[in-house]
Amino acid sequence: MNRPARTALSASLVLLLLSLAVILMPPVEDLSQQADAHILKADDGKQWYRGNLHTHSLWSDGDDYLEMIGVWYRDRDYDFLCFTDHNTLATSRDRWIDISKKPTGKDAYEKLKKRFSDGWVEERTTDGKTEVRLKTYEEVVSKIAIPDEFLLIQGEEVTDRFGRLPVHLCATNIKELIPPLHGESVAATIDNNVNALIAQRERTGQPMFIHLNHPNFGYGVTAEDLMRVRGEKFFEVYNGHPGVNNSGDPQHASTERIWDIILTKRLAEFGMSVMYGLATDDGHNYHEIPSRKSEPGRGWVMVLAENLKAGTLVEAMERGDFYSSSGVNLAKVISSPKGLDVEVLEEKGVTYRIDFVGTRAGYDPESKPVLDAKGEEVNATRLYSADIGRTFKTVNGTKASYQFSGDELYVRAIVTSTKKHPNPSEVGEFERAWAQPVVGPAAR
Numbered sequence: 001m002n003r004p005a006r007t008a009l010s011a012s013l014v015l016l017l018l019s020l021a022v023i024l025m026p027p028v029e030d031l032s033q034q035a036d037a038h039i040l041k042a043d044d045g046k047q048w049y050r051g052n053l054h055t056h057s058l059w060s061d062g063d064d065y066l067e068m069i070g071v072w073y074r075d076r077d078y079d080f081l082c083f084t085d086h087n088t089l090a091t092s093r094d095r096w097i098d099i100s101k102k103p104t105g106k107d108a109y110e111k112l113k114k115r116f117s118d119g120w121v122e123e124r125t126t127d128g129k130t131e132v133r134l135k136t137y138e139e140v141v142s143k144i145a146i147p148d149e150f151l152l153i154q155g156e157e158v159t160d161r162f163g164r165l166p167v168h169l170c171a172t173n174i175k176e177l178i179p180p181l182h183g184e185s186v187a188a189t190i191d192n193n194v195n196a197l198i199a200q201r202e203r204t205g206q207p208m209f210i211h212l213n214h215p216n217f218g219y220g221v222t223a224e225d226l227m228r229v230r231g232e233k234f235f236e237v238y239n240g241h242p243g244v245n246n247s248g249d250p251q252h253a254s255t256e257r258i259w260d261i262i263l264t265k266r267l268a269e270f271g272m273s274v275m276y277g278l279a280t281d282d283g284h285n286y287h288e289i290p291s292r293k294s295e296p297g298r299g300w301v302m303v304l305a306e307n308l309k310a311g312t313l314v315e316a317m318e319r320g321d322f323y324s325s326s327g328v329n330l331a332k333v334i335s336s337p338k339g340l341d342v343e344v345l346e347e348k349g350v351t352y353r354i355d356f357v358g359t360r361a362g363y364d365p366e367s368k369p370v371l372d373a374k375g376e377e378v379n380a381t382r383l384y385s386a387d388i389g390r391t392f393k394t395v396n397g398t399k400a401s402y403q404f405s406g407d408e409l410y411v412r413a414i415v416t417s418t419k420k421h422p423n424p425s426e427v428g429e430f431e432r433a434w435a436q437p438v439v440g441p442a443a444r
């Protein structure tokens with residue numbers, strides 16, 4: 001073969017290989033064009049609704065009235081809010097509080113009277129002390145909720161413990177109180193409370209769910225405790241309360257690490273479905289913002305749904321049609337059997353890093369306990385290999401795609417902004433968003 005013929009042949013070979021490569025590796029932009037793509041994006045039928053699912057008021061250990069808290073969120077572009085006082089539903093019409101009992105009580109009372117100056121506030125004097133009647137959930141709904149604009153949801157923080165270990169779960173859209181049911185282990189305590197919600201849902205027919213709160217609060221709940229609870233589909237990867245140790249410590253895994261361990265074990269070993277990660281406020285303190293207390297506005301969920309009804313939101317979240325945020329907004333999240341695409345709703349002057357994290361089949365499944373200085377076992381999430389929760393890909397920018405290579409159990413995306421959180425849970429935190437995990441080819 002002469003030289004020009006050889007060149008022509010190699011040129012056609014290169015072309016052939018190139019077209020093969022194009023066929024085998026479709027461009028990343030194509031994910032949304034695929035028939036089986038699940039696209040989370042606002043369009044004619046659906047929109048993003050922003051909400052907080054973890055809120056305390058004067059009905060338990062929060063320091064403001066339900067209606068004041070509701071208005072705080074309503075004024076700040078939230079679409080929904082779930083009240084979750086400790087082991088309490090705001091249903092009694094005979095609940096009076098002494099305004100001098102809390103250091104912020106007088107301040108809260110003055111602000112309430114100023115904001116609702118139309119005879120709404122009911123007060124009385126008992127033994128020389130001013131008391132205010134706490135409004136019920138129903139009363140607050142009729143006063144400040146706005147159909148299709150601002151929704152209030154009835155909930156509860158089922159506040160349980162196993163020994164000295166706190167086990168808290170927030171129930172969203174419940175009809176009846178769930179008293180803490182206890183159990184013979186942390187896992188059984190979670191399981192019993194979760195099952196009570198499932199039973200209530202079956203009995204009443206009302207869509208509702210329960211999520212495990214702040215696993216690292218008092219380091220009460222480990223990945224091993226939570227991973228096997230069959231009815232539990234949600235946990236807080238981010239809780240705004242500064243005392244909940246989202247990042248863990250040298251002996252305790254971060255909530256991100258706990259999430260990856262749970263996802264890996266569920267998908268690879270237990271034949272279970274994924275668990276979704278929530279961001280919530282867990283607000284208690286409403287009178288000095290910002291401060292280093294548990295103030296509102298730190299973490300929320302963005303739910304893509306066709307309307308602002310509690311049942312619709314619950315069902316959308318159960319399908320994974322949401323992301324969690326501590327400041328970063330996403331324009332789109334597209335998942336398909338081929339991979340995961342994320343697009344950030346860009347804020348001026350800010351740049352973003354998008355990390356895709358997951359675990360591959362064939363990971364090292366061994367784990368060992370955490371030991372203290374004396375060699376004794378610590379009640380903590382066990383130590384697993386670095387195969388679990390690996391960063392597969394990092395992109396600096398506002399758009400990123402991850403295409404499965406074939407052996408992934410799951411992948412999820414975390415977007416981190418260069419903007420510092422204005423009122424963080426932990427000092428120095430940057431604003432983030434968490435896309436929900438997508439099951440990979442190795443777990444289907």
Ligand SMILES: [Zn+2]
Pocket residue numbers: 157168213214217
């Ligand atoms: Zn709690």
Ligand SMILES: [Zn+2]
Pocket residue numbers: 054055056157282
């Ligand atoms: Zn709480």
